[in-house]
Amino acid sequence: MFVGHALLAFAVAALVADWRGWAPRRALLVGAIAGAFAAIPDIDVAYALVGLLEWQAGDGALGASTAFWDASRGVHRSVTHSLVVGAVAAPAFGLLAVRGYAPRVRLVRTVGIAVLAALVAIALVWGGPISALVTGLFAASGGVIARLIARRTRVSPATVGIAALWGLWSHPWGDLVTGSPPDWFFPFGSTVLESRVVLHADPTLHLLGAFAIELAAIWLAAAVVCRLTDRSVIATVNRRAAVGVAYGVAALAVTPPTLEVSYHFVFSILGVGLLCGVVRETPTPTAFASVRGLPAFETLLEAGVTALAAVTVALAAYLTVYLLAIAP
Numbered sequence: 001m002f003v004g005h006a007l008l009a010f011a012v013a014a015l016v017a018d019w020r021g022w023a024p025r026r027a028l029l030v031g032a033i034a035g036a037f038a039a040i041p042d043i044d045v046a047y048a049l050v051g052l053l054e055w056q057a058g059d060g061a062l063g064a065s066t067a068f069w070d071a072s073r074g075v076h077r078s079v080t081h082s083l084v085v086g087a088v089a090a091p092a093f094g095l096l097a098v099r100g101y102a103p104r105v106r107l108v109r110t111v112g113i114a115v116l117a118a119l120v121a122i123a124l125v126w127g128g129p130i131s132a133l134v135t136g137l138f139a140a141s142g143g144v145i146a147r148l149i150a151r152r153t154r155v156s157p158a159t160v161g162i163a164a165l166w167g168l169w170s171h172p173w174g175d176l177v178t179g180s181p182p183d184w185f186f187p188f189g190s191t192v193l194e195s196r197v198v199l200h201a202d203p204t205l206h207l208l209g210a211f212a213i214e215l216a217a218i219w220l221a222a223a224v225v226c227r228l229t230d231r232s233v234i235a236t237v238n239r240r241a242a243v244g245v246a247y248g249v250a251a252l253a254v255t256p257p258t259l260e261v262s263y264h265f266v267f268s269i270l271g272v273g274l275l276c277g278v279v280r281e282t283p284t285p286t287a288f289a290s291v292r293g294l295p296a297f298e299t300l301l302e303a304g305v306t307a308l309a310a311v312t313v314a315l316a317a318y319l320t321v322y323l324l325a326i327a328p
Helices: 002-019 024-053 057-072 083-096 103-127 129-152 157-170 172-176 203-228 239-253 263-278 297-325
Strands: none
Touching: 002 024, 002 157, 002 172, 002 203, 024 083, 024 129, 024 157, 024 203, 083 103, 083 129, 083 157, 103 129, 129 157, 157 172, 172 203, 203 297, 239 263, 239 297, 263 297
């Protein structure tokens, strides 16, 4: 769900900015800012890297992933996913986006740093050293984003704060179907949504449903980009996306995936999308930009949307075969 968090925040923020009458480029920029802040709560998985220190090469790739996620359980979706922490951190990030070097401006930024430092201290007292560590990473990541925005754009600090708040508050909801619910009101206790939302009693159908939600968020982001750049989503999809229908055979060839063991499904279906998106029939003269040989925006957009369409077709094919031939 890492990508879905950021793209959902991006899409909604950009749509709201467009609805408010902002220029398309500015609306996309605000959406990108919201998406960046929506991604930083998952910085808490950085602590899970310590789990790899206990992994032995003989355990295989699955053993490495198991060690990683086992180490993350104690801190992932905790303090950095709190709505309370987000409500305090977002204005602080806005203060850090203030421009200038006058004493008054430096004082404003100092207040923002002090607020973030206070969050780290609270995490240390209520959650312990590990919580303080990930909160520090969270605060530093948001601070870097805020300063980059201040130096590279003309977006106002107030807009940065609002975009940060939306990004941070939108993030936890995507975790309700993929794992343990977040600690909504850290450092305060809460009895709200304490268990995972089950989409279906069949664990495989639950996983496929969660995957479909992720795809829907990405499709929304793609549609917003096409809308604000005056392009058609349907016209952008290349016909090679239909190759994804062949993935339905995978339902008969591999073990049905669940949330506990899903790597073989996720990596293989994304591989189908990557293959369909990257492979081109005949390169066109405009396939590459004249500057530094980078792919043109149209080429990147077509590749991305085609890959997304291929994954969607593959998911539909897999689901169809699973329902007809495997599901109890």
